[in-house]
Amino acid sequence: NRAVMIGGTTGILGEWGPESEENRYEGAMTARQALAKSKNGATVRIGMTVGVDPVIQLCHAAGIRSPLRPFPATFLGSSEITLAELALAYTIFPNGGWRPNAPHILDRIEEKDGTVVWQSPEDRARQTVIKPETAYEVHSCLVDALESGTGRAARAKFGLKKFPAAGKTGTAYDFTDALFAGYDSSITCAVWAGFDKPQKIYSGAFGSEIALPIWVAVMNAANERYPAKEIAEPKGLQKVEICTRSGLLATDKCYDTVKSSSGESVHKRTTYVELATAAQMPTEPCNVHGEVRTRLVRDLPASGFPRASLAVDPKQVSPITAQGPVLLAENDPYNAVNSTLKPKPPPEKEKPETPSPKSSEETNLPDPTKPVLKAEAVEPDSTKPAPKAEAVETPATKPVLKAERVEPDSTKPVMRAEAVTPTPQKSPKQIRRAEPVHPSDQIPEEDILRPTPPPPSNPDD
Known part of the structure; x- marks a missing residue:
């Protein structure tokens, strides 16, 4: 239908x-x-x-x-x-x-008193x-x-x-x-x-x-x-209970789970009472509900199965689109409304990413493969004279500062440096370009094959 x-x-x-x-x-x-x-x-x-x-x-x-x-x-x-x-x-x-x-229309004609005037032939x-x-x-x-x-x-x-x-x-x-x-x-x-x-x-x-x-x-x-x-x-005739799903004898498991008007799942009996003769009576129980049965087809050799070949190659048939209002049921078995889609090209292979040049900040980071040395406190050597500052010729407009010897402050402790494990470098986040998306039931226009009108039979047309 x-x-x-x-x-x-x-x-x-x-x-x-x-x-x-x-x-x-x-x-x-x-x-x-x-x-x-x-x-x-x-x-x-x-x-x-x-x-x-x-x-x-x-x-x-x-x-x-x-x-x-x-x-x-x-x-x-x-x-x-x-x-x-x-x-x-x-x-x-x-x-x-x-x-x-x-x-026949008339059976007989009678008088008022019941006397038969005419009787239909005895056929x-x-x-x-x-x-x-x-x-x-x-x-x-x-x-x-x-x-x-x-x-x-x-x-x-x-x-x-x-x-x-x-x-x-x-x-x-x-x-x-x-x-x-x-x-x-x-x-x-x-x-x-x-x-x-x-x-x-x-x-x-x-x-x-x-x-x-x-x-x-x-x-x-x-x-x-x-x-x-x-x-x-x-x-x-005999009355027998039949499962509507299989057409076989009903069992205690012949129920389907359906949604009620309130939205709850309920179990509905899928059987009805049928009239049948002894020859028409099914002999096997329902094979849809309950245990799965394997006897569904006859045992045929490989050469016994029917073979069929297509009379027309579907690849050579152009799709036909509907030209007016069309009434369909749950689906469109002959693709009368939804035209055949263009085959999509195979996905391109992803190219290997080339390492980007490091910035100056990244180059100053410590190399995690090299060990980090511990710093030790150094006491000043009093036997060695302090370096002597030499005069530097500077422009007359700028003052010349005199270098003086600085004595270490014994009141301040010298902090010992501890080894620090360098933090591994994180790869930068990739920014992807937003792609437009379509609803699941919407087909892009560019993916639909449009039928090409046939050329006119008369060259003068």
């Missing part, structure tokens, strides 16, 4: 988008959930797994005689059929897998289409679609009475048709709304808003004369 289809508009992701304005991607889900929520993308994937031809053969067996196009869009009802064919096909679900051979043969177990499994899914899926407005908004019923909404691409088909144990009814010549009803004209209220009014009126009852469950 996350792929944007051609022709998609705001609110609906193209012809294979979900039949709802709440078109958010919900990840992997069961087929029951996909049917109840009208996840058309999941419907197409299941149809492609089964194949187009088997689906068309089943539709013909259900009573649809109109030609069906052999394309995947037929899984979503793109081929035209009559409303009578649609109602006839839906009778296989409440009837346990069979349908009448042909629909009441039943034709079996699917197994009773299969019919009830689909019926239980259609009950979910009416009660909690796209048809939940039947009771909450349009006043469907409290009797057992089931049904499914239908909305054509571009809102040209709105449908709802449903039933109870006595009545099967299909409703269509649209124009004689196909055109958009209005944007957002879903089957749950246009056709569903009409179906509710008909079923409420019919229930007064043809009361509904519960449809019996076949004996071949």
